[in-house]
Amino acid sequence: MEWKKCYLDVILVPLGFVISIGYHFWLWHKVRTQPHTTIIGINGSGCRNWVRAMMKDNEKKNILVVQSLRNIIMGSTLMATTSILLCCGLAAMISSTYSVKKPLNDTIYGTHGEFIVALKYVTLLTMFLFSFFSHTLSIRFINQVTILINIPQDPMSLVTHEYVCEVLEKGFILNNVGNRLFYTGLPILLWIFGPVLVFLCSLTMVLVLYNLDFVFSSGKGKMVDVNGNNDFV
Numbered sequence: 546m547e548w549k550k551c552y553l554d555v556i557l558v559p560l561g562f563v564i565s566i567g568y569h570f571w572l573w574h575k576v577r578t579q580p581h582t583t584i585i586g587i588n589g590s591g592c593r594n595w596v597r598a599m600m601k602d603n604e605k606k607n608i609l610v611v612q613s614l615r616n617i618i619m620g621s622t623l624m625a626t627t628s629i630l631l632c633c634g635l636a637a638m639i640s641s642t643y644s645v646k647k648p649l650n651d652t653i654y655g656t657h658g659e660f661i662v663a664l665k666y667v668t669l670l671t672m673f674l675f676s677f678f679s680h681t682l683s684i685r686f687i688n689q690v691t692i693l694i695n696i697p698q699d700p701m702s703l704v705t706h707e708y709v710c711e712v713l714e715k716g717f718i719l720n721n722v723g724n725r726l727f728y729t730g731l732p733i734l735l736w737i738f739g740p741v742l743v744f745l746c747s748l749t750m751v752l753v754l755y756n757l758d759f760v761f762s763s764g765k766g767k768m769v770d771v772n773g774n775n776d777f778v
Contacts, residue, residue, distance in 0.1 A: 561747030679723030686716035
């Protein structure tokens with residue numbers, strides 16, 4: 546019976562992670578090859594056009610630039626703060642001797658050994674730490690954009706709109722990575738209650754993200770950047 550419980554953890558938990566990781570690799574491939582079928586690709590093209598417009602008429606739109614980027618920074622700051630607070634709570638729970646770390650119910654599927662219980666909390670802590678790391682890097686790049694995008698245009702300057710677009714894209718990519726890592730914490734959190742919930746939550750999350758990440762349209766009115774490119778990364 547104990548072997549059967551361990552068998553569920555060994556099979557269902559890695560399978561749930563493989564489904565999630567496989568989906569994001571496929572999403573990355575679509576963003577590279579067919580960017581305008583994805584929300585990320587369309588947003589990337591929009592950001593390129595936005596940077597060009599803001600730098601072209603910076604004297605009139607510099608306030609708009611700062612306000613727009615400030616809103617993005619506030620969102621990343623909120624996620625980074627939430628992640629590090631959860632990390633502090635998990636670290637306190639791992640180092641404590643309270644019975645909350647013990648199985649909630651012996652009838653829950655999956656093994657309840659001390660090693661597995663510790664692995665669950667450490668994995669969850671690691672996900673939130675990497676999410677915090679990604680969001681803080683995103684804030685760093687977007688803060689750089691708030692300065693670079695307001696630099697007066699000079700033909701000899703190294704700060705071109707292509708360079709500003711690249712810095713802004715790095716900030717957005719890190720923001721997306723931080724969000725996805727934060728979302729991954731939900732299946733791992735459910736692992737505390739059993740491996741079956743991990744698999745079901747991972748499968749459900751992939752279906753939800755698929756409907757949020759892809760554009761289901763006839764392809765009319767595609768958005769391209771000012772250079773005619775249709776790629777984001």
